[in-house]
Amino acid sequence: MSHLVAIITEGQKDELVGQMWEKDSYFSPVLDCNDNWIISIEEIDGNTNPNFPWLSTLPLIDFCKKPEPGPGI
Amino acid sequence: MKHGAWHKRQTYRDMTFRQVPNLTIEERQAELNKKLKPYSLDLSKHIPIEVAHGPGGGTPPSNYDPDAQAFFNAVQGGGDTLTTTEKDATNQLVLDLKDNSLWSVFDGFYPFVGGTASSHKWNLLDPQDTNAAHRIIWLGGMSHSSTGILGNAVNSGGNTYWNYVSESATEMSVGLYVNDGLTATPYGAYDYGSFLETPTRQDNMISIGFSNKTTKYVNFNKTQYKSTTAGSYTKGLFLGQSNGADTSQLYQNDTQIFSTAQTIYPTDFYWGIACSLRLDAFNTIYAGGSPERGYGTAFIGKTYLNQTQITALNTSLVDFNTTLSRN
Numbered sequence: 001m002s003h004l005v006a007i008i009t010e011g012q013k014d015e016l017v018g019q020m021w022e023k024d025s026y027f028s029p030v031l032d033c034n035d036n037w038i039i040s041i042e043e044i045d046g047n048t049n050p051n052f053p054w055l056s057t058l059p060l061i062d063f064c065k066k067p068e069p070g071p072g073i
Numbered sequence: 074m075k076h077g078a079w080h081k082r083q084t085y086r087d088m089t090f091r092q093v094p095n096l097t098i099e100e101r102q103a104e105l106n107k108k109l110k111p112y113s114l115d116l117s118k119h120i121p122i123e124v125a126h127g128p129g130g131g132t133p134p135s136n137y138d139p140d141a142q143a144f145f146n147a148v149q150g151g152g153d154t155l156t157t158t159e160k161d162a163t164n165q166l167v168l169d170l171k172d173n174s175l176w177s178v179f180d181g182f183y184p185f186v187g188g189t190a191s192s193h194k195w196n197l198l199d200p201q202d203t204n205a206a207h208r209i210i211w212l213g214g215m216s217h218s219s220t221g222i223l224g225n226a227v228n229s230g231g232n233t234y235w236n237y238v239s240e241s242a243t244e245m246s247v248g249l250y251v252n253d254g255l256t257a258t259p260y261g262a263y264d265y266g267s268f269l270e271t272p273t274r275q276d277n278m279i280s281i282g283f284s285n286k287t288t289k290y291v292n293f294n295k296t297q298y299k300s301t302t303a304g305s306y307t308k309g310l311f312l313g314q315s316n317g318a319d320t321s322q323l324y325q326n327d328t329q330i331f332s333t334a335q336t337i338y339p340t341d342f343y344w345g346i347a348c349s350l351r352l353d354a355f356n357t358i359y360a361g362g363s364p365e366r367g368y369g370t371a372f373i374g375k376t377y378l379n380q381t382q383i384t385a386l387n388t389s390l391v392d393f394n395t396t397l398s399r400n
Binding site: 026029063071 | 152189190191194210211212213214215216225226227228229230257260261263268270274276278280283284290292296298300349351353357359360361362365
């Protein structure tokens with residue numbers, strides 16, 4: 001199943017870290033399989049924080065998960 | 074007609090207060106106070122109390138358990154609302170946990186009622202808005218609804234601020250009531266986890282399905298993952314625990330599906346709900362291994378439950394989530 005995300009710059013990532021996108025929910029940019037910073041469509045569509053109007057202009061792409069350490073990896 | 078003071082007193086004694094004729098309000102009040110004097114009751118001093126409990130004034134006593142009511146107060150104080158069904162179910166959950174001596178064995182117990190991130194953050198056992206009270210901080214795109222929480226398989230998770238080392242724990246138990254998202258094949262999905270890369274990789278975790286629907290994992294020692302194909306990939310209670318000495322266990326519902334020899338090497342980091350909580354290269358906490366699964370309840374604590382406790386816990390959680398139509 002595909003999951004939509006948006007690529008953001010490292011500067012945008014720094015802007016978002018520690019900020020809420022809705023009450024008691026924090027932005028959490030992560031790296032994708034190409035080492036791009038991304039945020040999820042839930043954070044973009046659900047954003048109620050007026051400090052980040054540019055979020056709604058970001059193009060969406062399919063998420064490519066970066067392999068992370070875990071069982072068998 | 075009889076006259077005189079004696080007959081007047083006799084007459085008044087046989088009459089109700091309102092029937093006493095030709096008296097001013099002050100005289101009526103004085104007359105009534107005389108009658109009530111043996112009980113030291115002065116109506117004028119009790120009027121404020123009556124007003125406080127009168128229509129539109131004051132709060133009637135709660136019918137809920139005080140701890141349940143404290144939780145409701147926290148949720149509602151945060152601007153969220155709870156339905157009567159949610160309140161009744163949560164109150165019953167509190168009573169069931171207390172009746173089965175399970176109330177004090179956990180540090181964090183999360184009923185996920187109210188349908189929002191702000192209502193789902195509260196710890197039933199200690200509903201204070203602090204990290205020390207293990208109030209959850211939600212990360213990434215976690216979805217919240219009346220069924221509980223639902224991961225997005227990208228970056229969602231919840232930080233419990235519960236750390237085995239800083240809690241000075243000697244044993245631990247974590248678990249969730251899984252109730253959604255079991256159709257997709259999981260890829261790298263954790264249900265509960267605490268991960269550090271340094272000084273050596275430590276991946277304390279449980280997963281009901283990591284990269285397929287048949288293999289479940291538990292691990293409390295670095296990367297010495299223990300796995301089993303017992304049990305099923307279905308809704309219900311999923312619980313992992315370590316006795317801190319030599320045993321790690323997995324339970325599904327109230328059935329032990331795995332018990333294995335394993336000493337504990339605790340991760341000195343926070344445990345994340347519906348993820349494996351990690352630090353990135355910038356020392357920012359993020360939710361790794363986010364699943365697509367949904368959860369109706371979660372808990373964590375310094376305890377190692379016996380079969381009797383797990384049976385009671387499972388019954389309580391099934392009842393709770395069934396009452397909320399999300400089992």
